[in-house]
Amino acid sequence: MRKKRPGTWYRAFTALVALQLMPVPVLAQESRTTTIFVAKKILTLERGNPAATAVAVVGTRVVAVGSFEQVKAVLGDETVSVDRSFESKILVPGFIDQHLHPILAASSLATEVIAPEDWVLPDRTFAAATTPQQYASRLEAAEAALKKGEWLFSWGYHALWHGKLDRARLDAVSATRPIVVWQRSCHELFLNSAAIQALALDEAPMKGHGLASEQMSWEEGHWWESGTNLILAPIEKALFTPERLLFGLRQLIAYLHQNGVTAFNDPGVTFTPESWKLYQAMLGAEGVPFYTTFLPDARMQAARGVEGAAALAEAEALCATAPSGKVSCLPRQIKLFADGAILSQLMQMKDGYLGADGKLDPSHQGEWLMTPAELERYAKLYWDAGYQLHIHANGDLGLDTVLDMLERRMRENARADHRTVIVHFANSTEAQVGRIARLGAIVSANPYYAVGFADMYGRFGLGPKRADAMVRLGSVRRHDVPLSFHSDLPMAPAAPLYLAWAAVNRLTPAGRVAGPEQRIGVEDALRAVTIEAAYSWRKEHDLGSIAPGKIANFTVLEQDPLAIDLLKLKDVPIWGTVFEGKKYPR
Numbered sequence: 001m002r003k004k005r006p007g008t009w010y011r012a013f014t015a016l017v018a019l020q021l022m023p024v025p026v027l028a029q030e031s032r033t034t035t036i037f038v039a040k041k042i043l044t045l046e047r048g049n050p051a052a053t054a055v056a057v058v059g060t061r062v063v064a065v066g067s068f069e070q071v072k073a074v075l076g077d078e079t080v081s082v083d084r085s086f087e088s089k090i091l092v093p094g095f096i097d098q099h100l101h102p103i104l105a106a107s108s109l110a111t112e113v114i115a116p117e118d119w120v121l122p123d124r125t126f127a128a129a130t131t132p133q134q135y136a137s138r139l140e141a142a143e144a145a146l147k148k149g150e151w152l153f154s155w156g157y158h159a160l161w162h163g164k165l166d167r168a169r170l171d172a173v174s175a176t177r178p179i180v181v182w183q184r185s186c187h188e189l190f191l192n193s194a195a196i197q198a199l200a201l202d203e204a205p206m207k208g209h210g211l212a213s214e215q216m217s218w219e220e221g222h223w224w225e226s227g228t229n230l231i232l233a234p235i236e237k238a239l240f241t242p243e244r245l246l247f248g249l250r251q252l253i254a255y256l257h258q259n260g261v262t263a264f265n266d267p268g269v270t271f272t273p274e275s276w277k278l279y280q281a282m283l284g285a286e287g288v289p290f291y292t293t294f295l296p297d298a299r300m301q302a303a304r305g306v307e308g309a310a311a312l313a314e315a316e317a318l319c320a321t322a323p324s325g326k327v328s329c330l331p332r333q334i335k336l337f338a339d340g341a342i343l344s345q346l347m348q349m350k351d352g353y354l355g356a357d358g359k360l361d362p363s364h365q366g367e368w369l370m371t372p373a374e375l376e377r378y379a380k381l382y383w384d385a386g387y388q389l390h391i392h393a394n395g396d397l398g399l400d401t402v403l404d405m406l407e408r409r410m411r412e413n414a415r416a417d418h419r420t421v422i423v424h425f426a427n428s429t430e431a432q433v434g435r436i437a438r439l440g441a442i443v444s445a446n447p448y449y450a451v452g453f454a455d456m457y458g459r460f461g462l463g464p465k466r467a468d469a470m471v472r473l474g475s476v477r478r479h480d481v482p483l484s485f486h487s488d489l490p491m492a493p494a495a496p497l498y499l500a501w502a503a504v505n506r507l508t509p510a511g512r513v514a515g516p517e518q519r520i521g522v523e524d525a526l527r528a529v530t531i532e533a534a535y536s537w538r539k540e541h542d543l544g545s546i547a548p549g550k551i552a553n554f555t556v557l558e559q560d561p562l563a564i565d566l567l568k569l570k571d572v573p574i575w576g577t578v579f580e581g582k583k584y585p586r
Contacts, residue, residue, distance in 0.1 A: 115156025
């Protein structure tokens with residue numbers, strides 16, 4: 001199969017990055033500066049040494065944690081620098097977002113954001129639009145503010161808040177300006193007639209592409225799930241302009257830092273040597289205080305018909321060409337997919353979806369991102385090759401499909417410590433949580449789902465009981481299943497303290513607690529954005545807690561998260577971070 005060459009937009013973006021960024025320095029050897037950081041309190045998240053007041057760092061690694069006297073004794077007569085700037089502050093392990101999408105976030109949040117919730121970005125805030133009238137008004141105002149010839153790109157639309165959207169409604173906003181609306185889940189696209197014409201789209205070539213051809217409506221200007229792959233290539237030329245991506249990535253870097261993030265993973269992407277250069281130039285640049293890791297995507301292999309030994313070789317080659325250091329690939333780990341997006345209500349539900357009248361709505365069906373047969377085939381391929389599987393699953397039927405597959409893998413080729421990650425974990429049953437524990441899988445959940453969507457999904461689609469039970473964190477902890485959190489940015493804010501607040505409180509916009517029995521404690525929530533996230537990547541020996549030998553990554557807080565009102569957890573001020581032993585204030 002002929003490899004796709006980088007497009008004009010990509011080459012232009014790479015050139016623009018090269019002009020505007022300093023090159024990444026290559027150090028001959030690690031600095032051996034020795035520093036003792038003194039803090040009001042250090043929450044280590046180490047069971048055997050949970051709290052301290054000083055941490056000694058040599059170069060980029062922690063060498064001792066305890067009282068000042070204890071760590072000084074470990075260093076002996078060695079000359080040290082004592083940093084007391086944190087004496088009134090709290091140190092916690094550097095926050096980890098287990099799963100987000102940098103290019104997706106950079107591009108979507110660089111558009112006109114019109115979403116059901118506020119989005120607070122480094123240089124601006126997009127207020128929520130919670131009714132069809134507010135959405136229409138905001139979209140029309142955005143269109144009126146543009147210059148002639150400019151495209152209108154918007155992200156954040158959701159039918160349950162904003163009403164039905166289709167080509168006709170967008171044509172009424174403008175019959176001449178190209179308009180592209182990205183649904184809140186990023187799994188759906190809506191285009192007006194001017195955009196379809198500008199992109200020179202044709203309905204006929206979109207037929208005969210299997211699942212993708214079934215997930216589109218030409219008449220309504222609507223593409224969803226795999227159907228979006230039919231139009232992404234032409235849209236990227238207009239949406240992913242070098243200037244827009246550069247702005248978006250700069251904004252993303254500032255946004256992650258202001259929220260105390262020191263590491264994240266982007267699962268499910270495909271790479272070329274040129275894309276590694278782009279990521280290294282932006283996310284590996286000097287002064288960027290976090291790690292960016294990646295892992296490849298089997299779904300795109302299935303879509304391109306790459307199977308068997310060729311698929312394995314491709315995945316190995318993707319990581320083999322990766323840089324090391326701040327930008328890297330997680331070795332021998334792979335992303336797979338089951339059912340559709342929760343934000344689009346396209347997850348596969350065993351008992352179907354309910355209409356506004358509370359009765360089963362047979363016209364509302366879930367979707368598959370990989371068919372069960374594809375999931376089985378690729379999961380077996382990578383499992384037998386010793387890979388760790390990260391599997392996207394949102395509905396309880398989707399989760400059953402994943403767990404049935406995992407049971408077959410264990411019967412055929414049992415593996416200890418396989419750490420199969422159930423990603424998202426939106427809808428489940430108590431019995432399924434028990435199966436996860438028995439099969440040795442782990443969970444990476446998005447706790448925002450219950451907070452952001454339980455009210456509306458209780459009225460439409462799921463009903464109150466299933467909506468309030470979304471993201472069964474309490475059940476996971478009661479089964480002692482390893483638990484991490486991710487934002488899946490832009491699905492939820494990449495703010496680990498906010499995710500922890502959501503898990504601890506489960507407080508919805510209506511002011512009620514969704515599924516109070518599924519709340520977890522603050523320490524468990526903090527572990528989910530630190531040590532348990534590192535565990536899900538097999539990085540627990542380097543990241544996730546403050547302990548001798550680990551990398552000196554800390555998030556610096558102004559208040560003790562274990563000693564405040566639970567409702568104020570998301571509002572704890574963040575001073576900044578320490579990354580590889582160096583201070584990075586906000």
